[in-house]
Amino acid sequence: MTTAGSQITSPAQLEVPLVAPPAGGRRRSLKLTPGRIAVYAALTVLAIIVLYPMLWLFLSTFKPSSEFGQNQGLLPESPTIDNYLKVIEGIGGIPLWRFFSNSLLLAVAAVVGTLFSSSLAAYAFARIRFKGAGIFFAAMIGTLLLPFHVIILPQYIMFQRLDLVDTFWPLIIPKFLATEAFFVFLMVQFIRNIPRDMDEAARIDGAGHLRIFMSIILPLIKPALITSAIFTFIWTWNDFLGPLIYLTSPENYPLPIALRLYNDQTSTSDYGATIAISFVALLPVLLFFLVFQRFLVDGVATQGLKG
């Protein structure tokens, strides 16, 4: 995991300086000059400000509802786990695990679909010479800047005609059709950096494109696949507009939509539970971040993912 992060190669090789700082830099960094102390102090203050909302959220989940509005500090005066007990019960007779498993199902399906379809398309663009490749590649790059709202209404009408509203299909099918162009682009860049020698050797041995793709390219683009998988998981987990439009029955809701339900129905009466379920919804993303932070941050640094 740790070494794979540094394998991410971008056209500009942005990663290199991060791994190997220029000679002389290290020696200087050990000396704590007044200027350097001031920079660290500024960074520490900033980090406290930036992380404060998350810390406040976590600690507030242990405050009883009655304490909100009186105790704005970080620490709960009379800590309790009642909020979590209430959250686990769910809302409107639907238990929390149902929303959680809906979210998980959607996110896992999105990861599988995105990796499958994006890697196939990326291989075609990066390794196969065929008529129209240039035009389609340019078209794919164009879709990167396309506002989602231009296509969401007709897509909704289409899925409504197909009687697929209130099922997971409208949210899953697009992932299997490589509609997230960013990941195709990321993988194309990655495959282009792989030397062709191995493909050509396999060609001589009589391997076709499918064999080369499966046994040479896929194993070599693992870092790009992992980066794409993590971002797809997190974006799908947090996605709000798609499920809001397509899912109408509460038993189909993923966490963000269930959260909205909580927010609408109980925010005035049960602050603690609303805060607690917000934390529960963010927890998998935060855990993912703690485990994969190098991957995520390097993915942004080298490829400019929107985050």
Added chain:
Amino acid sequence: MTTPTETPTTTVARDLPSSATPRQPRPASGSSRPGRSKQAASETRAGYSFLLPWMIGFLGLTIGPMLFSLYLAFTRYNIFTPPQWIGFDNFVRMFTEDQQFLQSVQVTLVYVLVGTPIKLAAALGVALLLNAVSKGSGFFRSAFYAPSLIGASVGVAIVWRAMFNSDGPVDAGLSAIGINIGGWVGNVALVLPMMILLAVWQFGAPMVIFLAGLKQIPRELYEAAQVDGAGKVRQFRSVTLPMLSSVIFFNLLLETINAFQVFASAYIISNGSGGPAGQTNFYTLYLYKRAFGDGQMGYASAMAWVLLVVVAIIAFIMFRTSKSWVHYAGDNR
């Protein structure tokens, strides 16, 4: 795909021209014409086979819907009855009669034009600080990046509202130093600044990109500037900014386009209403309300196309003007 009957040598001869940068000149007389075209056809077949899922998605979920949406923009359509052609009426109504539309444009523009520069300035400022130290910068980099990952989520919107409410910690902190606000969420003048603060809080993603760009600037340039007697400010203006201009351009383009599409946080903070007094009625939220609240699919499609054209014009202007201020490495201008 290679068939077993082909000899290895023809496979190599065929493959060479297909590489992006042929290391050898194309063998002029190596293979016969019919064989070559057969091989090209098989490459094309393989290409489109691999591209099939993407192609279905591109035609069925992007291009098709785009064209359909363009058609709907000129109709009155509520899903249940057939679309009714009304020409430019939707667009005329938008810009002449619909006060809510005009207000949502204004609110969105303020959000984009004020929020994006502040966010990018914060990103650049913090990246410069991080670049000045090397020890522990990994920890800070991760800490500052985390909000970008969750900032657009429903959970964070709920937290933000709780924190800026009249009984939340932000007001409590401000009243401790003598500033009494009485809540940002319900305050017509302060709810938009609060939304901008939420955007600025997510400065981590552009910061990480700035930081990677800063590490790319050769140290010798600063040393040369120092020899010439340039101070820190002068070095920043004459070395850092020009060397970073391509990264600034990239971040500016991406963040501007993303800012136009803010949705979930505005929806949650205003309970879907866009209030108070339309101050969080961002473009996409208003579009959503028109389409799914009022069932005005034609009008909402027209709005979507206005957004597309505006985004395209902004991207076009940025690319055109970038020639005068974006400096690419190896470009001696």
